[in-house]
Amino acid sequence: xxxxxxxxxxxxxxxxxxxxxxxxxxxxxxxxxxxxxxxxxxxxxxxxxxxxxxxxxxxxxxxxxxxxxxxxxxxxxxxxxxxxxxxxxxxxxxxxxxxxxxxxxxxxxxxxxxxxxxxxxxxxxxxxxxxxxxxxxxxxxxxxxxxxxxxxxx
Amino acid sequence: xxxxxxxxxxxxxxxxxxxxxxxxxxxxxxxxxxxxxxxxxxxxxxxxxxxxxxxxxxxxxxxxxxxxxxxxxxxxxxxxxxxxxxxxxxxxxxxxxxxxxxxxxxxxxxxxxxxxxxxxxxxxxxxxxxxxxxxxxxxxxxxxxxxxxxxxxxxxxxxxxxxxxxxxxxxxxxxxxxxxxxxxxxxxxxxxxxxxxxxxxxxxxxxxxxxxxxxxxxxxxxxxxxxxxxxxxxxxxxxxxxxxxxxxxxxxxxxxxxxxxxxxxxxxxxxxxxxxxxxxxxxxxxxxxxxxxxxxxxxxxxxxxxxxxxxxxxxxxxxxxxxxxxxxxxxxxxxxxxxxxxxxxxxxxxxxxxxxxxxxxxxxxxxxxxxxxxxxxxxxxxxxxxxxxxxxxxxxxxxxxxxxxxxxxxxxxxxxxxxxxxxxxxxxxxxxxxxxxxxxxxxxxxxxxxxxxxxxxxxxxxxxxxxxxxxxxxxxxxxxxxxxxxxxxxxxxxxxxxxxxxxxxxxxxxxxxxxxxxxxxxxxxxxxxxxxxxxxxxxxxxxxxxxxxxxxxxxxxxxxxxxxxxxxxxxxxxxxxxxxxxxxxxxxxxxxxxxxxxxxxxxxxxxxxxxxxxxxxxxxxxxxxxxxxxxxxxxxxxxxxxxxxxxxxxxxxxxxxxxxxxxxxxxxxxxxxxxxxxxxxxxxxxxxxxxxxxxxxxxxxxxxxxxxxxxxxxxxxxxxxxxxxxxxxxxxxxxxxxxxxxx
Numbered sequence: 001x002x003x004x005x006x007x008x009x010x011x012x013x014x015x016x017x018x019x020x021x022x023x024x025x026x027x028x029x030x031x032x033x034x035x036x037x038x039x040x041x042x043x044x045x046x047x048x049x050x051x052x053x054x055x056x057x058x059x060x061x062x063x064x065x066x067x068x069x070x071x072x073x074x075x076x077x078x079x080x081x082x083x084x085x086x087x088x089x090x091x092x093x094x095x096x097x098x099x100x101x102x103x104x105x106x107x108x109x110x111x112x113x114x115x116x117x118x119x120x121x122x123x124x125x126x127x128x129x130x131x132x133x134x135x136x137x138x139x140x141x142x143x144x145x146x147x148x149x150x151x152x153x154x
Numbered sequence: 155x156x157x158x159x160x161x162x163x164x165x166x167x168x169x170x171x172x173x174x175x176x177x178x179x180x181x182x183x184x185x186x187x188x189x190x191x192x193x194x195x196x197x198x199x200x201x202x203x204x205x206x207x208x209x210x211x212x213x214x215x216x217x218x219x220x221x222x223x224x225x226x227x228x229x230x231x232x233x234x235x236x237x238x239x240x241x242x243x244x245x246x247x248x249x250x251x252x253x254x255x256x257x258x259x260x261x262x263x264x265x266x267x268x269x270x271x272x273x274x275x276x277x278x279x280x281x282x283x284x285x286x287x288x289x290x291x292x293x294x295x296x297x298x299x300x301x302x303x304x305x306x307x308x309x310x311x312x313x314x315x316x317x318x319x320x321x322x323x324x325x326x327x328x329x330x331x332x333x334x335x336x337x338x339x340x341x342x343x344x345x346x347x348x349x350x351x352x353x354x355x356x357x358x359x360x361x362x363x364x365x366x367x368x369x370x371x372x373x374x375x376x377x378x379x380x381x382x383x384x385x386x387x388x389x390x391x392x393x394x395x396x397x398x399x400x401x402x403x404x405x406x407x408x409x410x411x412x413x414x415x416x417x418x419x420x421x422x423x424x425x426x427x428x429x430x431x432x433x434x435x436x437x438x439x440x441x442x443x444x445x446x447x448x449x450x451x452x453x454x455x456x457x458x459x460x461x462x463x464x465x466x467x468x469x470x471x472x473x474x475x476x477x478x479x480x481x482x483x484x485x486x487x488x489x490x491x492x493x494x495x496x497x498x499x500x501x502x503x504x505x506x507x508x509x510x511x512x513x514x515x516x517x518x519x520x521x522x523x524x525x526x527x528x529x530x531x532x533x534x535x536x537x538x539x540x541x542x543x544x545x546x547x548x549x550x551x552x553x554x555x556x557x558x559x560x561x562x563x564x565x566x567x568x569x570x571x572x573x574x575x576x577x578x579x580x581x582x583x584x585x586x587x588x589x590x591x592x593x594x595x596x597x598x599x600x601x602x603x604x605x606x607x608x609x610x611x612x613x614x615x616x617x618x619x620x621x622x623x624x625x626x627x628x629x630x631x632x633x634x635x636x637x638x639x640x641x642x643x644x645x646x647x648x649x650x651x652x653x654x655x656x657x658x659x660x661x662x663x664x665x666x667x668x669x670x671x672x673x674x675x676x677x678x679x680x681x682x683x684x685x686x687x688x689x690x691x692x693x694x695x696x697x698x699x700x701x702x703x704x705x706x707x708x709x710x711x712x713x714x715x716x717x718x719x720x721x722x723x724x725x726x727x728x729x730x731x732x733x734x735x736x737x738x739x740x741x742x743x744x745x746x747x748x749x750x751x752x753x754x755x756x757x758x759x760x761x762x763x764x765x766x767x768x769x770x771x772x773x774x775x776x777x778x779x780x781x782x783x784x785x786x787x788x789x790x791x792x793x794x795x796x797x798x799x800x801x802x803x804x805x806x807x808x809x810x811x812x813x814x815x816x817x818x819x820x821x822x823x824x825x826x827x828x829x830x831x832x833x834x835x836x837x838x839x840x841x842x843x844x845x846x847x848x849x850x851x852x853x854x855x856x857x858x859x860x861x862x863x864x865x866x867x868x869x870x871x872x873x874x875x876x877x878x879x880x881x882x883x884x885x886x887x888x889x890x891x892x893x894x895x896x897x
Contacts, residue, residue, distance in 0.1 A: 033364015
């Protein structure tokens with residue numbers, strides 16, 4: 001009953017149901033790609049996919065996540081070859097790197113919904129993700145590039 | 155060409171040694187560490203206690219170690235590029251590893267002050283070239299030919315006369331026995347293949363797949379989680395805690411009050427501990443400890459309302475800060491530099507222009523909040539520490555733990571941002587003291603709020619500039635009086651000092667209980683914004699082009715400098731401005747925007763910036779930006795551009811939005827819901843970065859573009875709105891002046 005699927009693997013949940021998904025992932029499952037940045041749904045470092053939607057895992061309680069399918073950065077692609085991951089490498093986006101799992105996970109939902117996102121789409125989808133190093137121009141470029149890669153892939 | 159000599163300090167020496175299993179290891183031994191190094195036997199294959207080396211594997215692969223802590227400036231890629239260039243290996247054969255903190259082996263393991271590249275340049279070039287020369291000498295013996303006839307390329311040694319070749323891996327074990335060559339020849343700059351190209355971040359695969367890279371990701375069997383609770387206001391201290399409720403909560407192991415440093419300890423400048431005591435909660439998991447934090451009740455001291463040891467013993471507020479700064483700027487201050495007769499110049503001036511600029515405290519807001527892992531045992535300790543400057547914390551750590559320095563191993567973890575804040579190691583001490591007390595490995599985690607309200611902020615500043623103009627509208631006198639809480643931002647020997655006959659620079663400071671620390675280009679990040687805004691306004695009042703006005707002053711400083719201690723090279727300064735002027739001329743200003751420019755020299759690099767400001771969502775934003783830099787030889791071009799883009803965006807964000815406010819000693823902004831950070835929709839749509847091409851020794855990129863960006867934003871706001879912006883953050887002033895009418 002109290003189970004959750006994370007990156008296609010089933011886990012039994014035996015923690016406080018008020019615990020945010022973020023800490024279940026990091027402390028209990030050992031998936032640390034999802035980052036803690038603010039704890040109040042303001043920075044996006046903790047974005048994961050819950051039944052395909054981008055959610056802030058720092059404010060998503062376990063009671064909401066139970067029974068659902070979670071994808072984290074570690075499960076976004078099998079070989080690190082999601083178009084966004086490839087684009088992030090081609091554009092050499094990161095500086096410190098801390099926010100980028102969240103950036104990529106937010107962008108992945110955008111790219112699924114908009115095959116050819118405009119700058120406005122990128123503003124709308126990515127404004128909830130802070131990059132303190134200021135790599136925004138590169139993130140924008142990488143998302144456009146990933147859209148191209150996705151099209152080529154078909 | 156003004157490149158410096160590239161031989162390292164004569165006291166330094168390099169020593170080669172055999173690696174276990176063959177191959178060559180090049181060990182660096184630096185001043186002060188010679189005795190320790192001499193204990194090693196260079197011909198022995200047993201493991202050495204080294205971690206700074208070039209490692210050549212028998213299969214020709216090369217492991218290069220990055221000595222400096224990484225927090226996003228890409229030193230982990232750029233520093234090994236210098237080694238690889240002089241070693242003459244193919245970058246494809248290089249793997250990079252992060253060195254631990256090991257002062258006996260490294261000259262400098264401090265990432266800060268934009269000095270990593272500049273300081274490592276002669277060291278790493280010499281190290282790479284020396285290793286290459288040893289490989290050549292070994293091959294010469296092997297082939298029985300003259301070393302002069304041997305060439306190298308991409309990890310292969312060639313003797314073209316006899317049509318022979320060898321891979322570095324084939325000869326590495328013999329090379330390790332070659333006596334250390336002296337005065338090795340460095341590559342000619344024209345022969346560089348790796349330096350000046352663009353190499354992708356060596357950590358990129360791990361970043362995009364979410365591999366554990368950061369201290370906060372670190373886990374060890376039996377590890378507990380610790381968090382601190384500190385007083386909510388500066389000027390108060392913990393007197394007692396009520397932990398009854400906390401002790402009964404699930405997963406909670408220990409609750410106690412901790413003194414990070416003992417009262418009689420003589421602290422160094424990086425030992426910034428905002429509070430004498432903090433409360434500590436230790437538990438099994440992060441969430442459990444976070445819950446417990448909410449239930450801990452602190453009893454706090456009350457200030458007397460007076461001053462104590464020269465510091466306020468009252469609860470500070472932003473309103474009082476600004477009132478105090480305004481008052482101080484009218485009082486006589488400490489004269490730091492006087493050229494000519496500024497008093498007479500101002501007396502006889504036909505016109506005096508006086509403007510005052512202010513800026514608030516700023517929070518670093520590194521994306522990764524403080525964390526530190528410590529496992530302290532009776533006779534040794536191991537730490538994973540996000541720390542920019544490990545050398546500044548080890549003495550304090552050693553004294554506090556009662557362990558000799560050599561028994562404390564510090565692994566340098568990748569940091570989720572630093573910006574100066576991680577030069578201060580209070581968290582390192584705290585984690586270690588907690589581990590020692592509870593006798594278990596522990597990971598200390600701060601919440602975002604803990605970090606944002608702990609202090610070590612960029613100070614609040616104020617600067618008053620005065621210019622004396624004669625009846626012909628010529629500049630005859632210049633006066634700066636600058637101060638802050640609790641330090642002055644003044645750099646009295648910087649431009650325009652040296653360009654004006656009658657010059658006066660004065661400094662003042664107001665003590666505070668609020669702790670401060672280095673923040674990306676400390677002091678420069680404010681004084682540049684004030685100076686470059688004032689010069690812009692002065693040019694406007696003198697009816698001159700703002701860049702031409704600066705170039706005129708620089709020409710004067712070059713041809714007939716005033717004073718002896720002018721802290722800039724007028725030619726290079728003018729060069730970076732001229733390049734900005736040329737590039738700006740061909741970059742169309744988008745319709746409906748205002749344009750502003752500024753330039754600055756700090757941290758050994760010259761920077762100039764132009765921004766075009768427009769409106770979005772009823773607020774000003776930077777639509778387009780252009781930057782020019784003279785940082786000498788560029789090591790990793792695309793990474794340097796990335797750094798420049800980041801410094802621009804950081805500067806724009808802090809200029810428009812950044813501020814910490816105080817009420818009754820309480821820092822009011824504790825998270826991103828109140829502390830406004832620049833976001834995707836506020837970042838420029840287009841950024842251009844250009845470098846002055848020269849062969850000067852390379853200098854840093856992390857800081858220099860940040861300070862002038864504030865002024866470019868202010869100057870563009872003037873162009874856009876017709877109003878000058880004197881008080882940061884600028885969006886606040888804009889919104890105050892452009893309120894919708896209340897009907």
